[in-house]
Amino acid sequence: xxxxxxxxxxxxxxxxxxxxxxxxxxxxxxxxxxxxxxxxxxxxxxxxxxxxxxxxxxxxxxxxxxxxxxxxxxxxxxxxxxxxxxxxxxxxxxxxxxxxxxxxxxxxxxxxxxxxxxxxxxxxxxxxxxxxxxxxxxxxxxxxxxxxxxxxxxxxxxxxxxxxxxxxxxxxxxxxxxxxxxxxxxxxxxxxxxxxxxxxxxxxxxxxxxxxxxxxxxxxxxxxxxxxxxxxxxxxxxxxxxxxxxxxxxxxxxxxxxxxxxxxxxxxxxxxxxxxxxxxxxxxxxxx
Amino acid sequence: xxxxxxxxxxxxxxxxxxxxxxxxxxxxxxxxxxxxxxxxxxxxxxxxxxxxxxxxxxxxxxxxxxxxxxxxxxxxxxxxxxxxxxxxxxxxxxxxxxxxxxxxxxxxxxxxxxxxxxxxxxxxxxxxxxxxxxxxxxxxxxxxxxxxxxxxxxxxxxxxxxxxxxxxxxxxxxxxxxxxxxxxxxxxxxxxxxxxxxxxxxxxxxxxxxxxxxxxxxxxxxxxxxxxxxxxxxxxxxxxxxxxxxxxxxxxxxxxxxxxxxxxxxxxxxxxxxxxxxxxxxxxxxxxxxxxxxxxxxxxxxxxxxxxxxxxxxxxxxxxxxxx
Numbered sequence: 248x249x250x251x252x253x254x255x256x257x258x259x260x261x262x263x264x265x266x267x268x269x270x271x272x273x274x275x276x277x278x279x280x281x282x283x284x285x286x287x288x289x290x291x292x293x294x295x296x297x298x299x300x301x302x303x304x305x306x307x308x309x310x311x312x313x314x315x316x317x318x319x320x321x322x323x324x325x326x327x328x329x330x331x332x333x334x335x336x337x338x339x340x341x342x343x344x345x346x347x348x349x350x351x352x353x354x355x356x357x358x359x360x361x362x363x364x365x366x367x368x369x370x371x372x373x374x375x376x377x378x379x380x381x382x383x384x385x386x387x388x389x390x391x392x393x394x395x396x397x398x399x400x401x402x403x404x405x406x407x408x409x410x411x412x413x414x415x416x417x418x419x420x421x422x423x424x425x426x427x428x429x430x431x432x433x434x435x436x437x438x439x440x441x442x443x444x445x446x447x448x449x450x451x452x453x454x455x456x457x458x459x460x461x462x463x464x465x466x467x468x469x470x471x472x473x474x475x476x477x478x479x480x481x482x483x484x485x486x487x488x489x490x491x492x493x494x495x496x497x498x499x500x501x502x503x504x505x506x507x508x509x510x511x512x513x514x515x516x517x518x519x520x521x522x523x524x525x526x527x528x529x530x531x532x533x534x535x
Numbered sequence: 536x537x538x539x540x541x542x543x544x545x546x547x548x549x550x551x552x553x554x555x556x557x558x559x560x561x562x563x564x565x566x567x568x569x570x571x572x573x574x575x576x577x578x579x580x581x582x583x584x585x586x587x588x589x590x591x592x593x594x595x596x597x598x599x600x601x602x603x604x605x606x607x608x609x610x611x612x613x614x615x616x617x618x619x620x621x622x623x624x625x626x627x628x629x630x631x632x633x634x635x636x637x638x639x640x641x642x643x644x645x646x647x648x649x650x651x652x653x654x655x656x657x658x659x660x661x662x663x664x665x666x667x668x669x670x671x672x673x674x675x676x677x678x679x680x681x682x683x684x685x686x687x688x689x690x691x692x693x694x695x696x697x698x699x700x701x702x703x704x705x706x707x708x709x710x711x712x713x714x715x716x717x718x719x720x721x722x723x724x725x726x727x728x729x730x731x732x733x734x735x736x737x738x739x740x741x742x743x744x745x746x747x748x749x750x751x752x753x754x755x756x757x758x759x760x761x762x763x764x765x766x767x768x769x770x771x772x773x774x775x776x777x778x779x780x781x782x783x784x785x786x787x788x789x790x791x792x793x794x795x796x797x798x799x800x801x802x803x804x805x806x807x808x809x810x811x812x813x814x815x816x817x818x819x820x821x822x823x824x825x826x827x828x829x830x831x832x833x834x835x836x837x838x839x840x841x842x843x844x845x846x847x848x849x850x851x852x853x854x855x856x857x858x859x
Contacts, residue, residue: 263671372552375790375843376836377797380816384832387820388563408791461678469802472682473817487683496686497694507683514678522674 257527264523270516274330274509281327322486326505329483333513336398336467336482341459343402345409349452352413357421357440367414374407382466386475394477397470401463409455416448450528457521461514468510483510538851545847549840556836557609560829561602609833619824628812628830634704635811635838638727639800642734643793650739651785654746655778661751673740681737681799685806688733699729702808730807737799741792742785750781783854789846794839812838
């Protein structure tokens with residue numbers, strides 16, 4: 248607990264990191280308040296025909312603080328729902344890729360030799376390929392789009408950078424005396440990895456997760472925007488796609504601006520937090 | 536090992552990588568539920584007609600034979616016929632490759648030309664307002680949602696101000712007219728400026744921050760201290776001693792940022808209707824035109840692999856200590 252406090256004090260001094268944290272808290276508030284917002288149930292329910300005033304996309308009014316989309320659906324409640332989707336997609340996809348990356352890095356670094364060569368070759372190939380086209384082509388081959396399949400694909404693509412860092416860290420940890428001591432006292436490989444090496448690299452994994460969230464949210468939003476997302480889920484990318492395909496881009500600033508700005512701010516926030524954590528974990532980056 | 540051997544070695548690796556990618560694509564598209572014909576055939580078609588088409592595409596043969604045919608065809612550039620356009624896939628991707636190369640390379644070069652000097656300056660003036668400003672500005676664009684930012688740029692600069700075209704790469708009238716080369720090049724440039732600026736704005740932060748970190752590490756080296764002790768002017772220390780050495784790791788990192796900028800390239804091409812491979816890939820997927828989608832993806836992969844090779848050669852050129 249003492250260490251946590253010490254690290255948090257370091258984090259607090261990082262202005263950019265704190266900015267990121269506040270942006271994130273704002274969107275978390277939106278997630279929590281989303282279901283209580285009075286008009287959330289109108290997210291899917293078209294108001295055209297119900298409300299005489301609303302026939303198509305309308306600018307912000309007292310009833311709809313951010314206006315409505317082409318079917319008269321409330322944009323603010325879509326935005327709140329999109330926040331929940333973004334956190335869900337970002338965190339679960341990043342968790343998946345960090346788990347895979349940590350596992351691959353640990354195994355490759357610890358066992359070395361052929362295992363290492365094969366795993367790292369695979370890592371390098373995945374690392375050099377442009378990820379978005381890869382995600383697009385896999386999503387296309389799988390046909391039906393569902394949010395969890397997309398999360399799975401993003402998670403399966405995003406692990407290489409984590410694997411590389413974890414491998415490097417494992418390689419250097421492996422040579423330390425305490426590992427030697429554990430081996431001499433008869434600990435199995437499994438025990439050495441899980442008890443002695445893993446705890447030392449988990450902070451790094453956690454760091455890579457914050458960067459992974461950024462990538463995952465951008466990837467899902469990109470897919471949705473291109474029309475390859477899950478059409479039954481109101482994500483921010485999907486909101487933009489509706490706006491774009493119905494030709495409202497240049498006519499409805501109240502509709503174009505919020506979802507794109509939200510995507511950008513949330514990914515920005517996660518990235519800032521990641522950078523701040525990076526400076527805590529790698530003291531070399533800190534100012535002397 | 537000399538440079539020639541090194542390049543040959545890397546070419547060998549590229550071939551292996553491409554082999555793995557093509558195999559992966561083959562398996563991916565054969566794993567799909569149903570066979571590929573079910574995507575393009577009318578379900579009401581009589582079974583005999585279906586059988587005929589399956590035969591025409593070679594789908595009645597065993598999977599291994601199909602795979603060998605597939606490899607042979609891919610190797611010879613025979614990607615088959617498009618499901619959607621009347622042309623062969625090869626003809627289409629041949630036309631789409633140059634626009635992508637144009638946009639992609641200019642954006643990468645420009646973002647490094649801006650990012651490296653900026654990174655040098657903000658590392659030198661660490662803790663200044665300039666550093667804070669450039670970092671926040673750069674990072675925001677680094678994580679911005681590209682399609683949205685592109686749309687806003689089109690809205691402001693093309694739609695409202697009318698400075699640039701809404702999209703595309705050419706004005707057909709200019710290219711149909713007999714006006715000589717210069718107006719044509721000017722026309723392409725005119726279309727290029729906005730997507731290029733957007734892409735550059737998105738990527739310069741990557742090289743800027745890398746350069747900053749690398750420069751900060753270099754500034755701690757003993758030879759910087761020595762240079763200071765000798766009383767060399769600060770400008771010489773900054774440019775000759777620190778920045779030169781700090782650039783090396785940044786060039787190495789170029790390799791990774793290339794794939795990243797192609798991600799942005801796909802989205803940018805789509806938004807700006809830039810007639811490149813990225814846009815072709817997206818449209819092919821939306822049209823269920825799988826032969827074209829596979830070929831476009833393969834070419835994008837080849838593009839990155841060769842760009843990486845170039846970056847490695849550049850690295851060897853910059854650092855004479857490197858021996859292969």
